[in-house]
Amino acid sequence: MDWQDYVTRLASMARDLLAQTSVDATLEHITTAATDLVEGCDAAGILVVRGKHVESLAPTEAMVVQSDRLQEANGEGPCFDAGRHIGSERVFRISDLNDNQPRWPRYAPDARELGIGSMMGFLLYTEERAFGALNMYSRKPAAFTAESETAGWALASHAAVAFSSARTADQFREALASRHTIGAAMGIIMERYHLPETEAFNVMRRLSQERNVKMRDLARRVCETGTLDH
Structure with a gap:
């Protein structure tokens, strides 16, 4: 990854985020940026958990919504856990869904059926509150590297602040x-x-x-x- 190019594009994206006129436009800009900026990311979406139900925001592909519904139906999954703030993890990376996933035994086989090879997710939060999870998908196993995770985390940090600002402006x-x-x-x-x-x-x-x-x-x-x- 060319980090100088990434930082330049991330800075441009951050300015564009703050220029959006609604929450929906902000979220769509975030998920589109994930597919553009994070190496290996084929699709992205934001998952918000409300009780036992999930809401899919700004998905870039139908696969994202299908994955969220599977996690809701099974009551488990990495994005589901991140959205509910289970444990201390604020980032997850699953290198290969073909490997055994004892933490999510019901979700993982269903995700493979959807054609998901690997995943990453980032809790969207500021000091005041958490908003949900920004999730990234690849059809290929081992698509996400440590560099991809760092890039995704930087994007998610900007996204959380922009999301918070957009919600405040809408309110x-x-x-x-x-x-x-x-x-x-x-x-x-x-x-x-x-x-x-x-x-x-x-x-x-x-x-x-x-x-x-x-x-x-x-x-x-x-x-x-x-x-x-x-």
Whole structure:
């Protein structure tokens, strides 16, 4: 591997990551970068574990989703473990899935049937939290070397920070949108029912609690219908 070229491309990728306008775009950029930058990587995806279920984010191939589903069905697998933060490992590398894998006896044979020869995975985390696992696949056994692992780890480190920033930005935009919608709904209520601002807000809060509806959803309905009678 030409490390000077890799570092240059990684720096360019990091700048591009921070320029993405949504979480989905950020994740797709991350997994595409994995196939472009990490030697031996044929496919990549991000796995998030929610209880006993997994979510496949930004997969570059159907094989990634199939692998995630197998791990969910079997309740085991390297990506599944990484996503649930089992053990102290933040990186895994399986050189050859044709070898005996006693840690994942059900998943490994199924993975071989999918045509997976070797795998790597990296926990995506910052000091504040973990987000899931960035997983890389090769159809060939022994495709990933120590250099591949180092390259993948560097990519995952940048990816975790970008993922965190994108989520924060999305949450901020959602909060602003909610505040705008609630403000517009309050204006409608004040005009229609001749209420002062404080009383209009209290009415919305009370109805939100009584109807077990989030304030922003109630506000959206008021904006759509022009009334509280629904």
